[in-house]
Amino acid sequence: MAATTKPVTALVVNGVERKVEVDPTTPLLWVLREQLELTGTKFGCGIAQCGACTVRVDGRAIRSCITPVSSLEGKQIQTVEGLAPAPETRHALQRAWIEHQVPQCGYCQSGQLMSAAALLDANPDPSDEDIDRAMDGNICRCGMYGRIKAAIKSAARANAADGPPAAGAGAEESSHG
Ligand code: FES
Ligand code: FES
Numbered sequence: 001m002a003a004t005t006k007p008v009t010a011l012v013v014n015g016v017e018r019k020v021e022v023d024p025t026t027p028l029l030w031v032l033r034e035q036l037e038l039t040g041t042k043f044g045c046g047i048a049q050c051g052a053c054t055v056r057v058d059g060r061a062i063r064s065c066i067t068p069v070s071s072l073e074g075k076q077i078q079t080v081e082g083l084a085p086a087p088e089t090r091h092a093l094q095r096a097w098i099e100h101q102v103p104q105c106g107y108c109q110s111g112q113l114m115s116a117a118a119l120l121d122a123n124p125d126p127s128d129e130d131i132d133r134a135m136d137g138n139i140c141r142c143g144m145y146g147r148i149k150a151a152i153k154s155a156a157r158a159n160a161a162d163g164p165p166a167a168g169a170g171a172e173e174s175s176h177g
Contacts, residue, residue, distance in 0.1 A: 009069045013038070014082025024070030029053045031069050032079060040080040040110045044139075051138030054111035055079050061118040063137075080110035083117060092158045093117055096151040104142035112138050116152050125156055 006021045013036060020035045032038045032055070044052030046065045053065040056078040083091045090098075093116050103109045112135070119126055119134040126134065131149050140148065 010073055011069065011077055012075065013077045014079060015076075020069065022069060025068045027065050028055070028067045028069055028072060028077070029064040032064060038079050038081050042107055042110060044108070044111075049137075049139075050108070051111040051115060052108050054114045054138065056114055056118055059118060059121055061115045061134075078114070078117075080113055083113060091117065092155040092162075093120070093151065096154040096158065099154060100147045100151040102144050102147045102151050104144055108138060108140045108142075112140065112148055116148070116155070119152065120156060120159065124159060126152065 006023055008019050008021055009024065009031075011018050011020060011031070013032070018036055020031050022031055022035065029041060029043060032041050033043070041055055041064055042052040043065065044050035048063040048066045051063070053063055054061050055064045056062070057067070057072060057075050059076075084094060085091065091113075093113055097103065097109070097113065102112075115135055115138050119131065123130055123134075128149065131152050135145075135148065135152075
């Protein structure tokens, strides 16, 4: 009896190429959690309504629960495990999250961080309205919205104090923070 083989999809996750054998329609969320053991990305609703599964693809925040892996070949996927610029450091947002004691139960937090990271790369000095708009799809059942906003502003100030990002940084990861 011949075993059924699944197509190989080559993904780049947190800067490392990973090859996975899955049905091409499999949502990225399940590949991250079950194939690649990157369990920082959470399952909430499964229908793009809560933001718990948010990761970044080519810098943009996307909902991994509804994104088929087959659409991601050749793209840069970043999960919360890859948010810090180096393993021994923390991203400015992670430092601000600690400073403002943002997490309560913590379940929504990786999605919040990834949306916030995409926001700050696109808009280094966001207004309250910018933050509300960018974070609108990330639900926090613990209601930490005020602290999330304060932490995003704190991270923006820290980034500004560290100096401007390298030319052309845009949606790419900056080398500091
Ligand atoms: S699990 Fe993807 S948006 Fe809720
Ligand atoms: S910290 Fe509990 S859901 Fe956001």
